[in-house]
Amino acid sequence: xxxxxxxxxxxxxxxxxxxxxxxxxSDRGRLEDILGKDTYHFLTLDSQHxxxxxxxxxxxxxxxxxxxxxxxxxxxxxxxxxxxxxxxxLGPAAIEVPLVEDESVVDEALAAFYYPQVGKRSxxxxxxxx
Numbered sequence: 001x002x003x004x005x006x007x008x009x010x011x012x013x014x015x016x017x018x019x020x021x022x023x024x025x026s027d028r029g030r031l032e033d034i035l036g037k038d039t040y041h042f043l044t045l046d047s048q049h050x051x052x053x054x055x056x057x058x059x060x061x062x063x064x065x066x067x068x069x070x071x072x073x074x075x076x077x078x079x080x081x082x083x084x085x086x087x088x089x090l091g092p093a094a095i096e097v098p099l100v101e102d103e104s105v106v107d108e109a110l111a112a113f114y115y116p117q118v119g120k121r122s123x124x125x126x127x128x129x130x
Contacts, residue, residue, distance in 0.1 A: 007042050007070045007093055017041040019072055024056050028063055035067060046074045048098050054090055061091025061129070070129065072096055078105050084112035085121035093129040 010017050019042040022034050031043070043064050045052070057073070064071045070093035075084065077098065084095050097109050111119045 010041060019044040021046065022060075024050070024052050024060050026060065026063070028066070031063055031067060031069075035069065040069070042070045042072050042094065044072045044074070044096075045092075047076050048074050057087075057090045057092070065091070065129070070094065074098060078102075081105055081109040082112055084109055088113065088121070089124055089128045091129055 007017065018038070018040050020034055020038070020040045021044050022031055024045055026034070035043075045057070045060065061071050071091060072094035073087060073092035074096040075081070075087060075098070078100055081097055084097075087095060095109070095113065097105065100106060100109075112121055113119055115121045115123065
């Protein structure tokens with residue numbers, strides 16, 4: 001059996017990675033239809049311009065995981081970077097922080113994304129990716 005290359009490994013290698021957007025309320029059949037149109041490496045969800053709730057995010061990430069597809073989640077605002085750890089506990093594999101213009105936002109996002117010793121994220125989240 002060939003080893004599966006993770007999204008993180010693909011990005012680190014500089015591979016071209018292609019994502020596709022899907023509605024948060026997609027069922028398995030809808031996701032299969034969307035993913036069947038081309039070769040994709042991840043699904044992307046945008047909460048900056050659409051409504052979402054945590055329960056639906058957990059369910060969506062679970063469906064995506066069943067299909068072997070990681071989820072990238074765009075948070076609502078740069079001011080929400082401190083919530084990245086909480087969002088990751090809900091199942092996304094990647095986070096997009098919109099409209100970053102200050103290095104302090106990058107620092108805050110990284111601290112919230114990584115566990116100690118690199119960051120400040122607390123351990124937890126039964127639905128977290130990986």
